[in-house]
Amino acid sequence: MITFDRVSKRYGRITAVGELSLNVASGEIVVLAGPSGCGKTTSLTMINRLVEPTSGTISIDGRDTAGMDVDALRRSIGYVIQQVGLFPHQTVAENIATVPRLVGWSRPRIAARVEELLELVGLPAAGYARRLPAELSGGERQRVGVARALGADPDILLMDEPFGAIDPIVRVRLQNELLRLQRVLHKTIVFVTHDIDEAVRIGDRVALLSQGGVLEQYARPVELLAHPASPFVAEFLGEGRMVRRLALLRVRDARLAQHNGSGLPTASVSADASLRDALDAVLRADGGRVTVRDAGAVLGVIDSDAIREASR
Amino acid sequence: MDLPRYFVDNWPTLGPQVVTHVEIVAMSMAAAAVIGLFLGVVAARSERFSSLILSVTSIILTVPSFALFGLLSIWVGLGNPPVVIGLVLYALLPVVRNTSTGIRAVDPAVTEAARGMGMNPSQLLRRVELPLAARVILGGIRQATVMVVAIATVGATVGVDDLGQPILEALGRSGGTLVQVLAGVLPVAMIGLVADGVLAVAQRALSRGARREAAG
Ligand SMILES: Nc1ncnc2c1ncn2[C@@H]1O[C@H](COP(=O)(O)OP(=O)(O)OP(=O)(O)O)[C@@H](O)[C@H]1O
Numbered sequence: 383m384i385t386f387d388r389v390s391k392r393y394g395r396i397t398a399v400g401e402l403s404l405n406v407a408s409g410e411i412v413v414l415a416g417p418s419g420c421g422k423t424t425s426l427t428m429i430n431r432l433v434e435p436t437s438g439t440i441s442i443d444g445r446d447t448a449g450m451d452v453d454a455l456r457r458s459i460g461y462v463i464q465q466v467g468l469f470p471h472q473t474v475a476e477n478i479a480t481v482p483r484l485v486g487w488s489r490p491r492i493a494a495r496v497e498e499l500l501e502l503v504g505l506p507a508a509g510y511a512r513r514l515p516a517e518l519s520g521g522e523r524q525r526v527g528v529a530r531a532l533g534a535d536p537d538i539l540l541m542d543e544p545f546g547a548i549d550p551i552v553r554v555r556l557q558n559e560l561l562r563l564q565r566v567l568h569k570t571i572v573f574v575t576h577d578i579d580e581a582v583r584i585g586d587r588v589a590l591l592s593q594g595g596v597l598e599q600y601a602r603p604v605e606l607l608a609h610p611a612s613p614f615v616a617e618f619l620g621e622g623r624m625v626r627r628l629a630l631l632r633v634r635d636a637r638l639a640q641h642n643g644s645g646l647p648t649a650s651v652s653a654d655a656s657l658r659d660a661l662d663a664v665l666r667a668d669g670g671r672v673t674v675r676d677a678g679a680v681l682g683v684i685d686s687d688a689i690r691e692a693s694r
Numbered sequence: 695m696d697l698p699r700y701f702v703d704n705w706p707t708l709g710p711q712v713v714t715h716v717e718i719v720a721m722s723m724a725a726a727a728v729i730g731l732f733l734g735v736v737a738a739r740s741e742r743f744s745s746l747i748l749s750v751t752s753i754i755l756t757v758p759s760f761a762l763f764g765l766l767s768i769w770v771g772l773g774n775p776p777v778v779i780g781l782v783l784y785a786l787l788p789v790v791r792n793t794s795t796g797i798r799a800v801d802p803a804v805t806e807a808a809r810g811m812g813m814n815p816s817q818l819l820r821r822v823e824l825p826l827a828a829r830v831i832l833g834g835i836r837q838a839t840v841m842v843v844a845i846a847t848v849g850a851t852v853g854v855d856d857l858g859q860p861i862l863e864a865l866g867r868s869g870g871t872l873v874q875v876l877a878g879v880l881p882v883a884m885i886g887l888v889a890d891g892v893l894a895v896a897q898r899a900l901s902r903g904a905r906r907e908a909a910g
């Protein structure tokens with residue numbers, strides 16, 4: 383667990399982060415979101431002490447990071463920066479081996495780890511290990527950046543707008559890949575973005591900051607979208623909150639109408655689909671109702687009332 | 695007298711002069727590379743030191759070489775020492791400037807990533823900054839070497855028996871001939887060209903080699 387306790391960072395008279403208190407639970411993805419200049423990067427880099435807090439403490443599993451050896455601390459935390467920052471003079475494999483080499487792993491162990499990580503991020507070692515960063519696409523570079531951050535299997539991963547410079551389609555794919563990885567890895571991830579859609583899609587919790595590093599709201603995405611704590615949050619969330627929130631809710635969690643076997647709507651959705659997809663299906667269906675199926679079995683029927691009720 | 699004939703006849707004196715010339719250049723450049731690299735690294739870290747060291751080394755370059763060698767010989771005596779010291783001073787500017795420029799040109803995202811992964815300053819320098827700056831640094835060493843090969847001839851004025859000697863003798867005597875001057879100038883040009891070529895090859899090889907080395 384990462385704990386921010388009244389952490390501030392001031393540059394002269396500018397307050398980049400003001401009295402931030404926040405808990406990041408182990409195994410969760412916490413997204414720091416907010417407009418440009420609100421102190422997201424500063425907050426993130428205070429965790430691995432690339433930036434030292436002016437006041438307050440950050441602790442990891444109860445240990446104050448200020449007392450730790452700074453290089454050892456950084457080697458135990460994976461870090462992915464927005465511009466990726468791969469070493470251009472080193473191959474993909476050498477890049478990924480950076481932290482394992484720093485902490486003195488044996489060569490065979492490093493080689494095995496590199497191969498494992500390339501596999502994990504979907505770049506087969508045979509085709510990619512010996513390439514230089516210049517020989518990769520932007521999306522591939524980004525994946526190598528993630529693999530490199532995972533090098534020595536850190537418990538914590540810091541990601542600063544890792545998909546910022548990627549086109550929207552590839553970005554969504556990388557987001558889904560990250561979620562897939564997280565289901566396997568269970569890392570504690572702090573993820574920075576200024577894209578609220580990315581924040582609610584990726585985050586177990588979202589910390590929304592405003593100018594000066596003020597924490598406006600810290601909540602799960604469904605909570606954030608349903609109950610913005612202030613006009614600032616509502617404005618940052620933008621239009622169509624409730625519709626977007628439907629994308630985060632599962633059909634199986636809605637109260638479905640029971641069916642009597644006859645007269646089932648022909649249109650159907652999967653129980654694992656989002657309520658947004660269900661709403662789309664309902665709007666398209668002739669009778670305004672669709673059948674909910676779970677691996678072939680019929681769970682019930684859903685209509686706009688059920689969706690509305692589930693969304694509140 | 696024709697030139698080839700002159701070379702053959704005077705080889706007993708010219709041969710050692712070539713050797714001395716190369717030795718002086720090699721010694722000066724070895725020292726200048728080490729000192730220049732160090733100063734360049736410091737200059738890359740500190741803006742103030744950078745402007746200071748670059749002005750000082752630029753000013754040194756404006757001092758005429760026979761004056762500098764002459765001045766230095768007052769302190770360290772005649773012969774090789776004042777010349778080696780003087781050549782080191784001349785060679786510093788290109789080496790310091792290129793080292794500092796090369797390191798500063800490293801993408802800040804790359805150095806931030808390196809620091810963020812827990813490289814300490816010396817690991818950052820050895821594994822990231824110097825390998826990435828290697829080409830530019832060697833370019834500075836190459837430039838300095840070619841310059842030093844030529845300036846070393848002036849060492850003859852303070853008693854160094856290098857390829858400046860035949861030139862100096864030819865100019866100093868009423869009976870001096872063009873052939874005598876050329877006997878000094880041509881080997882100097884040859885040494886300059888060879889050194890340049892060797893360093894050009896090294897420049898390519900080293901920037902590749904540094905990459906491999908980082909692979910460890
Ligand atoms: N080294 C510094 N010196 C002075 N001010 C700084 C420094 N670093 C950051 N700041 C200021 O602190 C504030 C927060 O910066 P930070 O980089 O954390 O913002 P951010 O939320 O990451 O923004 P963005 O989305 O644009 O990356 C900004 O106003 C910035 O100008």
Ligand SMILES: [Mg+2]
Nearest residue numbers: 422423424542
């Ligand atoms: Mg930022």
